[in-house]
Amino acid sequence: MSGxxxxxxxxxxxxxxxxxxxxxxxxxxxxxxEPGGEEAQTELLVPEWTIDQIDSISVRxxxxxxxxxxxxxxxxxxDGAEYVLYQQNRIAFLRSVCAHLxxxxxxxxxxxxxxxxxxxxxxxxxxxxxxxxxxxxxxxxGAKLVSGEGYYARLDGEDRIVVLPVSxxxxxxxxLNFFLSPxxxxxxxxxxxxxxxxxxISRLGEKYMEIExxxxxxxxxxxxxxxxxxxxxxxxPNTALFTQIFHSFTAFSGKSVCAYGLSRMDADEYLAVMxxxxxxxxxxxxxxxxxEYTYHDFTTELYFxxxxxxxxxxxxxxxxxxxVASFDASSLAWADYxxxxxxxxELFARSISDVKQISxxxxxxxxxxxxxxxxxxxxLVVRAGQTVLDTQDFRQFYTQILYLKNAGYATVPxxxxxxxxxxxxxxxxxGSVFDYCFYDIATRQSYYTxxxxxxxxxxxxxxxxxxxxxxxxxxxxxxxxxxxx
Numbered sequence: 001m002s003g004x005x006x007x008x009x010x011x012x013x014x015x016x017x018x019x020x021x022x023x024x025x026x027x028x029x030x031x032x033x034e035p036g037g038e039e040a041q042t043e044l045l046v047p048e049w050t051i052d053q054i055d056s057i058s059v060r061x062x063x064x065x066x067x068x069x070x071x072x073x074x075x076x077x078x079d080g081a082e083y084v085l086y087q088q089n090r091i092a093f094l095r096s097v098c099a100h101l102x103x104x105x106x107x108x109x110x111x112x113x114x115x116x117x118x119x120x121x122x123x124x125x126x127x128x129x130x131x132x133x134x135x136x137x138x139x140x141x142g143a144k145l146v147s148g149e150g151y152y153a154r155l156d157g158e159d160r161i162v163v164l165p166v167s168x169x170x171x172x173x174x175x176l177n178f179f180l181s182p183x184x185x186x187x188x189x190x191x192x193x194x195x196x197x198x199x200x201i202s203r204l205g206e207k208y209m210e211i212e213x214x215x216x217x218x219x220x221x222x223x224x225x226x227x228x229x230x231x232x233x234x235x236x237p238n239t240a241l242f243t244q245i246f247h248s249f250t251a252f253s254g255k256s257v258c259a260y261g262l263s264r265m266d267a268d269e270y271l272a273v274m275x276x277x278x279x280x281x282x283x284x285x286x287x288x289x290x291x292e293y294t295y296h297d298f299t300t301e302l303y304f305x306x307x308x309x310x311x312x313x314x315x316x317x318x319x320x321x322x323x324v325a326s327f328d329a330s331s332l333a334w335a336d337y338x339x340x341x342x343x344x345x346e347l348f349a350r351s352i353s354d355v356k357q358i359s360x361x362x363x364x365x366x367x368x369x370x371x372x373x374x375x376x377x378x379x380l381v382v383r384a385g386q387t388v389l390d391t392q393d394f395r396q397f398y399t400q401i402l403y404l405k406n407a408g409y410a411t412v413p414x415x416x417x418x419x420x421x422x423x424x425x426x427x428x429x430x431g432s433v434f435d436y437c438f439y440d441i442a443t444r445q446s447y448y449t450x451x452x453x454x455x456x457x458x459x460x461x462x463x464x465x466x467x468x469x470x471x472x473x474x475x476x477x478x479x480x481x482x483x484x485x
């Protein structure tokens with residue numbers, strides 16, 4: 001007989017032996033509940049304990065271990081994750097797995113515990129449950145049945161081998177993160193989420209944008225929004241965008257928890273987590289992005305990592321809940337928007353019926369236009385001193401103000417004293433005052449400020465036309481509409 005044929009016969013013989021052992025094990029299992037069938041009878045491995053009777057559950061598997069314990073306040077906490085929110089349905093499931101041990105079957109005439117991976121060295125997992133009265137039991141979980149219907153298990157100190165439900169693997173073979181909620185902040189109420197008092201975004205340690213709720217005693221009828229940008233300048237906010245951002249805080253929860261217990265880590269461990277989830281800059285000097293908001297006098301601080309292109313994820317560190325959670329990066333894209341996205345593009349967007357006075361001062365003009373409104377919106381009288389102006393011409397001038405829009409970021413000179421400037425002040429019927437100052441810093445750029453602050457410029461052609469129209473109004477010339485590309 002050839003050597004190859006002998007080797008084939010030997011392998012086949014070993015397979016038959018393994019199959020025989022497997023069949024012997026399966027045939028030795030007496031089912032209390034037929035797999036896939038109706039329950040014949042219910043047997044519990046130990047008497048069931050309710051959640052209120054449990055003092056602790058300790059779980060250990062080949063990769064992880066965790067402990068749920070009852071603290072002095074009577075509540076259950078996971079050791080090392082006391083400040084994290086838990087997924088209560090999964091804790092209830094853990095209680096069911098460990099304290100409601102339904103026996104599906106029993107192995108008769110078991111000789112060797114190692115065949116079922118039920119020795120201390122071979123077991124897949126073990127758990128210990130302790131009651132508030134001091135009683136306890138420990139269960140070893142061994143191999144999974146070939147059929148996949150359950151796991152072999154035994155009570156510590158006993159040789160009886162039983163089959164427990166396969167559902168236990170969801171808890172016993174997971175790490176602690178399985179039970180932790182990826183919620184990173186206290187949820188805002190659906191009924192008043194838009195009343196966020198303040199929100200600020202900082203990048204690499206420097207404040208980038210801040211928006212504040214207008215105090216109730218300062219709210220005016222003409223306000224376009226309940227909030228206003230307070231940094232870097234008092235711009236009108238993009239109301240639709242901020243409504244969307246604030247609403248996301250009503251259920252600010254990620255996909256999963258990636259790290260917890262950061263408050264207990266030493267400096268090296270903490271920094272390793274910050275690096276792993278791209279929360280710090282390359283030189284570890286600054287956090288990538290900080291989002292801070294105040295709601296009902298409570299301030300929340302969150303730190304956003306840099307988005308990962310390869311995974312589509314972005315990580316958020318919550319100091320309050322002591323976790324790092326993963327998010328779909330697209331859901332947090334707003335944190336990286338440009339300042340121009342956060343602001344309304346138009347400098348001024350009010351109806352002419354809201355305006356009481358417009359004053360303009362520039363090279364060749366220094367005038368104040370007073371508006372008198374009739375009961376009908378179309379009834380309008382405009383005066384420059386004692387002179388009544390042509391209403392249609394003034395409306396053309398006012399339209400030019402509405403054309404003023406942010407065109408880009410200005411490179412602001414160290415001194416503005418030598419540049420031509422145009423001062424524009426608009427006073428509304430409700431007392432609101434808007435002070436604009438435009439500086440002609442380049443051929444096509446007029447850098448402007450609002451109440452002395454600003455970073456943007458507008459197209460200089462628009463400001464030149466505005467001044468030209470004002471001159472025509474004061475000299476009795478017609479104001480001609482003009483569009484710019």
